[in-house]
Amino acid sequence: MKTLITGGSGFIMTHAYEHYMEKTDWDIVIVDSITYAGSLNKLTDSKYYDPKRTTFVYHDIRAPFDAIESQIGDVDYIIHAAAMSHVERSIHEPELALMSNGVGTFNVLQFALKQYKKGSLKRLHYISTDEVYGANADGGHKEGSPHRPSNPYSLGKAWGELACYTWSHCYGLPVIVTNTMNNFGERQHPEKFIPMVVNNILSGKKQDIHAVNGEIGSRFWLHARNHADAVLYLLNNEEKLPKFSQFNVVGDTRMNNLEVAKLAEKYVKKYKGDFSLNYELIS
Numbered sequence: 211m212k213t214l215i216t217g218g219s220g221f222i223m224t225h226a227y228e229h230y231m232e233k234t235d236w237d238i239v240i241v242d243s244i245t246y247a248g249s250l251n252k253l254t255d256s257k258y259y260d261p262k263r264t265t266f267v268y269h270d271i272r273a274p275f276d277a278i279e280s281q282i283g284d285v286d287y288i289i290h291a292a293a294m295s296h297v298e299r300s301i302h303e304p305e306l307a308l309m310s311n312g313v314g315t316f317n318v319l320q321f322a323l324k325q326y327k328k329g330s331l332k333r334l335h336y337i338s339t340d341e342v343y344g345a346n347a348d349g350g351h352k353e354g355s356p357h358r359p360s361n362p363y364s365l366g367k368a369w370g371e372l373a374c375y376t377w378s379h380c381y382g383l384p385v386i387v388t389n390t391m392n393n394f395g396e397r398q399h400p401e402k403f404i405p406m407v408v409n410n411i412l413s414g415k416k417q418d419i420h421a422v423n424g425e426i427g428s429r430f431w432l433h434a435r436n437h438a439d440a441v442l443y444l445l446n447n448e449e450k451l452p453k454f455s456q457f458n459v460v461g462d463t464r465m466n467n468l469e470v471a472k473l474a475e476k477y478v479k480k481y482k483g484d485f486s487l488n489y490e491l492i493s
Contacts, residue, residue: 212237214285216271216318217292219244221398222337224252226289226438231258233442238263239282242292243270252397271314275321284330287445290318291337293367296401300363311366312373319377326383333448334374335386335441340458342368342389353389353456371456378454386444386451390459395434403467407474412482417489419468426468426491432461 213230217223218240230236244250250266253259267281271292275282293311294300300307315336325331343351344358359365371387378385398405410417420427440459444451465473468489475487 211235211287212239212283212285213287213289214239214241214282215289215291216241216314217290218242219250219252220291220295221395221402222393222434222437223289223291224256224397225395225434226291226441227253227264228256228258229435229438230442231256231260231263233439236263236287237265239265239267239285241267241269241271241278241282243268271317272309274317279321279324284328285325286330286332288318288322288325288331288334289337289441289445290315290334292318293337293370294363295339296399297341297361297363299401300366301361304362307362307366308369311363312369315370315373319373319383323377323381323383331384333384333386333445335388335445336370336374337441338367338371338387338389339364340389340391340460342371351389351458353458375454382453384448384451384453385455386448387454387456388441388444388459389456390432390437391430391461393432393434393437398434404470404474407471407487408478411475411478411485411487414485414488417471417487418492419471419489420493421491422493424491426466428464428466428469430461430464431470432459436461 213236215223215238218227219242227238267278269278292314294307322331322334341364342357342359343355344360357368359368374385374387377383394404400406400409407417437459471487471489478485
């Protein structure tokens, strides 16, 4: 079995790579453009890294896959996770967010359709976000709930979801879409909330905690390795699913951002010494 992972050098998919190398006998092809948020060292330095089972292909998914098809070869599964995933960055660079998350997904779908038509591909799995449901997405939305994206990042992901639905119903491409919430874990980029809080505690900088009318935003949280296992479960059972399937992948712990920050403070004190969280609630 061979699986193609887009965005394989990023935070979530490096955890997925380790999980699949440990739990399966898959050969894995990583397609990635290695942006600021990615690093091949996260893979090659892993104790699970196996060069005999791993192929790296440098490619920006905003371009068609034609030039790299021979490097990839035939694949059984595609896990499409490559995306511009930082909300604040997408607000300042909306064109990049829409090109990466929308046009990029179109190019992946076109490659997947070629693979499916020649009898190789069994399923495309598209990694999406619960933020497509709206600014107040909290893990309580059901599969198929209306989409209300509130920033360019989630708009691009919603666009990608609709493209997946269209390619499945129009062209017969077998697709799974999963919507997940805040993932956390080791090796996460410091622009993300938990590592940002840890760095601010250690450096003594003030941490802004967003609140609307005094109410602090809360989310469910999921470790990236648990996310990877959910994707593996669905792919292992993909023959039982209809051509297009959509699932929410939700953690069992919901916390507001201040609770998360204070939990980070607790562990910083435990392992690094007497540091304190300095925070301010902002609208």
